[in-house]
Amino acid sequence: MLLTYLPTSxxxxxxxxxxxxxxxxxxxxxxxxxxxxxxxxxxxxxxxxAIVFYWHQPNNYWIFNIFQPIQIGFISWLMYKITxxxxxxxxxxxSLAVISLIIFIAENYNTGFRNYAKITxxxxxxxxxxxxxxxxxYFLKQESNISITRYPPFWIITGIFFFYxxxxxxxxxxDTLSAINKTKxxxxxxxxxxxxxxxxxxxxxxxxxxxxxxxxxxxx
Amino acid sequence: MEEKDSxxxxxxxxxxxxxxxxxxxxxxxxxxxxxxxxxxxxxxxxMQQAFSQMLLQSQIETQxxxxxxxxxxxxxxxxQLLSSTKMLLGITERAxxxxxxxxxTAEETISKAINELRNLSKSLSKEWLQQFDLIENLQAEIIxxxxxxxxxxxxxxxxxLVIDKDRQMILFRILQESIQNTLKHADAKNIFIDFLFTxxxxxxxxxDDGKGFDTxxxxxxxxxxxxxxxxxxxxxxxxxxxxxxxxxxxxxxxxLNKPSNEEGNHRIS
Amino acid sequence: MKKATIGxxxxxxxxxxxxxxxxxxxxxYEVVIEALNGKDLQEKLTAKTIVPDIMxxxxxxxxxxxxxxxxxxxxxxxxxxxxxxxxxxxEYAVIAMLKAGCCAYLLKDAHPNELENALKEIIExxxxxxxxxxxxxxxxxxxxxxxxxxxNEKEKEFLGLA
Numbered sequence: 001m002l003l004t005y006l007p008t009s010x011x012x013x014x015x016x017x018x019x020x021x022x023x024x025x026x027x028x029x030x031x032x033x034x035x036x037x038x039x040x041x042x043x044x045x046x047x048x049x050a051i052v053f054y055w056h057q058p059n060n061y062w063i064f065n066i067f068q069p070i071q072i073g074f075i076s077w078l079m080y081k082i083t084x085x086x087x088x089x090x091x092x093x094x095s096l097a098v099i100s101l102i103i104f105i106a107e108n109y110n111t112g113f114r115n116y117a118k119i120t121x122x123x124x125x126x127x128x129x130x131x132x133x134x135x136x137x138y139f140l141k142q143e144s145n146i147s148i149t150r151y152p153p154f155w156i157i158t159g160i161f162f163f164y165x166x167x168x169x170x171x172x173x174x175d176t177l178s179a180i181n182k183t184k185x186x187x188x189x190x191x192x193x194x195x196x197x198x199x200x201x202x203x204x205x206x207x208x209x210x211x212x213x214x215x216x217x218x219x220x
Numbered sequence: 221m222e223e224k225d226s227x228x229x230x231x232x233x234x235x236x237x238x239x240x241x242x243x244x245x246x247x248x249x250x251x252x253x254x255x256x257x258x259x260x261x262x263x264x265x266x267m268q269q270a271f272s273q274m275l276l277q278s279q280i281e282t283q284x285x286x287x288x289x290x291x292x293x294x295x296x297x298x299x300q301l302l303s304s305t306k307m308l309l310g311i312t313e314r315a316x317x318x319x320x321x322x323x324x325t326a327e328e329t330i331s332k333a334i335n336e337l338r339n340l341s342k343s344l345s346k347e348w349l350q351q352f353d354l355i356e357n358l359q360a361e362i363i364x365x366x367x368x369x370x371x372x373x374x375x376x377x378x379x380x381l382v383i384d385k386d387r388q389m390i391l392f393r394i395l396q397e398s399i400q401n402t403l404k405h406a407d408a409k410n411i412f413i414d415f416l417f418t419x420x421x422x423x424x425x426x427x428d429d430g431k432g433f434d435t436x437x438x439x440x441x442x443x444x445x446x447x448x449x450x451x452x453x454x455x456x457x458x459x460x461x462x463x464x465x466x467x468x469x470x471x472x473x474x475x476l477n478k479p480s481n482e483e484g485n486h487r488i489s
Numbered sequence: 490m491k492k493a494t495i496g497x498x499x500x501x502x503x504x505x506x507x508x509x510x511x512x513x514x515x516x517x518y519e520v521v522i523e524a525l526n527g528k529d530l531q532e533k534l535t536a537k538t539i540v541p542d543i544m545x546x547x548x549x550x551x552x553x554x555x556x557x558x559x560x561x562x563x564x565x566x567x568x569x570x571x572x573x574x575x576x577x578x579x580e581y582a583v584i585a586m587l588k589a590g591c592c593a594y595l596l597k598d599a600h601p602n603e604l605e606n607a608l609k610e611i612i613e614x615x616x617x618x619x620x621x622x623x624x625x626x627x628x629x630x631x632x633x634x635x636x637x638x639x640x641n642e643k644e645k646e647f648l649g650l651a
Contacts, residue, residue, distance in 0.1 A: 136250055140257075148254050158247060165243045169235040176228045188229055192236050296549065299576045300501040303597040307507045310601035311514050327600075334598045338578070348579060 002053050004187045008197050009045045015201035016042050022208035027215040030081055031152070034208065037074050040067070062114050072100045072124055075160065079131045082153040086138035089131070096127040118174040125164035125171065132161035150214060152207035159203030163196045276453050280390065283446070284346050291344030299337050306330045339364045343396070346389065354381055354388040358395060358413070371403060373411040381415075382476065383422070390450050391424075391474070394458075398426050398470055401443055406430025408467060417476075426470040432462040493612055496522035496541035498530045498558055499574070500550040504597065508545070515605050527553025527561065540566060543611060546591070548575040548582050556585045563590030570611055593617040 016038040023031050044067045051060040076097035083089040104120040135157050148154045170177065170189045177189045309327045313319045342348045343364065349357050355377050362373045381388065395413065402408050408430030416423040438444055444460070451458045456474040495518050499505045505523055512518045521539050524530035527550065534540070544562060548555035559571050573586035573594045583594050593616060595607055610617040 133246075136246070140250065140253055146254075147258065148251060162240070162243050162247075166236050166239045169232055169239055173228055173232045176225070177232060180225050180229060184225075186229070188232060192232075295576060296501075300504045300597070303576065304501070304504045304507040306598050307504075307511050307601060311507075311511050314514065314601055331598060338576070342579075 002049070004190055005049055005052075008190070008194050009042070009049060011194075011197050011201050012038065012042050012045055015205050018205040019208050022205075022212040025212060025216060028211050029215070031208070031211050031215075033074075034204070037070075040070060059114050061116050065108065065113055065117055068104055068117055068120060069101060072097055072104070075124075075128060076100075078156065078160075079128070079135070082157055083131065083135050083138070086135065086142060089134070092134075093131060096131070100124040100127060116174055116178070118171050122168060122171045125168050128160055128164040129168075132157050132164075136161075150210055152211040152214070155203045155207035155210070159200040159207075162203070163200040166196055167193070273453070276449055280450060280453060284389075284393075287344050288346050291341040294344075295337060295341035299334065299341075302330055302334050302337065306334065336364070349392060350385055350389060353385075354383070354392050357388075357392050361392075361396065361399070365399065365403075371399075371411060372409060373399070373413065375413045377413075377415045378417060381422075383474070387454055387474075390454055394447050394450050394472070395424075395426065397443060397447055402428045402430055402468070405433060406468060420476050422474045422476055424470075424472040424474070426472070427467065429467045432464045432466070432468050435460045435462050492517050492519045493543060493608075494519050494521045494539060494541040495608075496520070496524070496530070496534075496544040498524045498527065498544065498550065498555070499547040500525050501547075511601050511604065514601070515608070518608065526550040527555075527558035530558060531561065534566075540569065543570045543572060543608065545572050545574045545595075546586075548573055548577060548586060556589050559586060559589035559591050570615070572607070572611060572617075 016035070019034045019038050022028070023035055026032075044063055048060040048063050051057045051063065076093050080089060080093045083093070100120060100123060103123050104117060107117050107119045108115075139154065146154075170192050174189070181187055181189065306327060309323065309330065313323055313327065316323070339360070343357070343361050352360075358375060358377070362375055365371055366373055383391070399411060402411055406428050408428035410429050412425070412427045414425045414427075416425065447458065451472065454474055456472060458473075459471050460468065461471070462468040495512055497505055497508055497520060499508070502525075505525075509520050509523065512520050521541050522530065522533050522537065524533050529552075531553075546555045546558050546562075550558070553561075555573060555575070559573065562569055562571055571589075571591040573583075573591040574597055575582060575586075575594070576597050578596060586594055593607060593611055595604060595617075599607075607617040
């Protein structure tokens with residue numbers, strides 16, 4: 001059982017280490033915050049694993065629910081930072097984040113804090129995809145031709161886009177999938193999420209490395 | 221229940237795959253679009269560069285034509301007047317039994333004038349200059365100018381230049397213009413022109429012992445702009461260093477590319 | 490001795506006048522035709538019945554230049570002796586004029602004594618080699634070699650036999 005969940009944790013740890021190596025330089029600016037975010041991700045993930053496999057508690061959703069607002073906040077803030085140079089995204093992103101939080105509170109109120117917040121996750125995924133598509137639109141529209149291989153924000157958004165876009169289906173069918181997982185131990189949802197995590201943190205790590213390269217070479 | 225479960229599992233997997241493919245498609249589409257945009261921008265820049273290069277070329281060709289025209293006019297019109305005069309002096313000389321010294325001197329002077337005019341018009345004519353290489357042309361120009369005793373030009377050069385004819389021509393005009401600038405403005409007694417070859421460039425150092433000029437103030441003057449345009453056409457570099465005590469130094473750097481086969485053959489024949 | 494008749498073609502009026510003056514000062518020449526260019530000369534030659542013995546031709550003229558004029562004259566008046574007269578001593582002009590049928594190439598700023606001498610020699614020998622004009626023969630020969638690097642059939646045959 002542990003082997004099913006461990007790879008995701010390992011990937012997050014790798015991403016955290018890469019961020020630590022690449023983004024500890026002062027010149028990377030606000031990218032530094034990735035280190036904190038990924039540190040929280042790693043702690044939450046391993047704590048969740050410990051709950052189930054060390055303390056043998058059956059339910060660890062509450063810890064992910066604690067993490068949910070942090071995720072909404074950080075991803076929204078990231079979106080704002082990245083889209084700011086291309087279009088006036090402030091109010092759109094703030095209101096989508098607020099809506100997500102309201103949905104989250106409502107969902108917790110209705111189903112309890114110890115349940116998987118699938119509605120929140122689904123809506124927030126849709127919002128994130130919309131924001132990512134808006135970024136792509138304005139990114140293509142602008143005049144200067146930035147090389148995407150060397151442009152970290154593009155890869156950060158691409159990671160988010162893949163992760164949330166594909167995760168929508170698994171979240172929609174969460175109930176059935178988790179039932180199947182319980183009866184037949186077919187961890188379909190975890191497998192999909194593992195792939196999505198690889199894509200997300202792969203894109204981010206790539207962005208971190210380029211950020212370090214460009215940030216340190218520009219100011220030399 | 222069994223069937224429904226596996227049905228949902230497959231639906232989720234297929235839907236996730238489709239979503240993934242769609243995301244991938246969007247990603248590759250964006251990449252393609254950006255790459256195309258970049259290529260388009262690059263092509264645009266290349267075209268602009270080619271265009272400005274062409275513009276420069278044609279500007280210089282027009283100048284060259286104007287210079288040639290001027291030379292021809294000078295030669296044909298003034299030259300004809302001078303030769304007519306010389307002929308009339310000759311006739312007069314023959315008509316007088318004992319021609320006075322002054323008449324002979326006048327004839328000699330006119331001959332000199334005609335000769336100088338002929339050489340001048342040659343140094344202005346592209347067709348004439350292109351029969352020789354830069355070193356021969358410069359030497360002829362220097363002999364012509366040194367004979368005036370106004371200036372003394374010292375020229376040190378290699379045996380042979382490996383630059384194609386058109387580039388040599390442009391370089392000749394640059395040096396001609398520089399010499400003219402010195403003659404007109406610098407009050408110099410000497411000019412030193414040195415050709416130095418480095419590994420893959422030709423360095424030309426042009427130095428005079430005149431009174432110098434304010435390089436900043438004259439940076440956009442017609443003469444200097446002309447030279448800059450020509451240097452740009454050669455992909456070379458140029459800088460002016462000037463002071464009232466040490467005169468003016470012009471450093472010219474030209475990248476050397478190996479002569480093409482055609483050029484090589486031409487040289488052998 | 491009969492006076493030799495001379496024709497002149499030059500687009501510069503002033504020079505033409507001084508040339509006439511000079512030739513008249515030589516006593517034994519008579520200028521019968523003065524033309525401003527080749528075309529003008531063609532018209533004047535067909536209108537007049539006199540054909541001059543010697544024709545002095547300027548190289549650069551408008552409408553019809555010296556080379557064309559010399560070619561036309563050497564085909565239509567083969568007996569006429571053609572002399573090129575020019576401000577220029579560049580070898581292309583020299584070669585072209587000699588090819589077109591001129592038997593001498595004189596510079597306009599030559600001393601009258603040289604001109605008289607030249608005319609005399611042309612009448613007596615049929616040609617005159619100017620030693621005054623500083624023609625760059627090395628360059629000229631180099632260009633000649635350049636122009637025909639290939640041997641013609643006969644030459645090849647000859648080389649084959651040798």
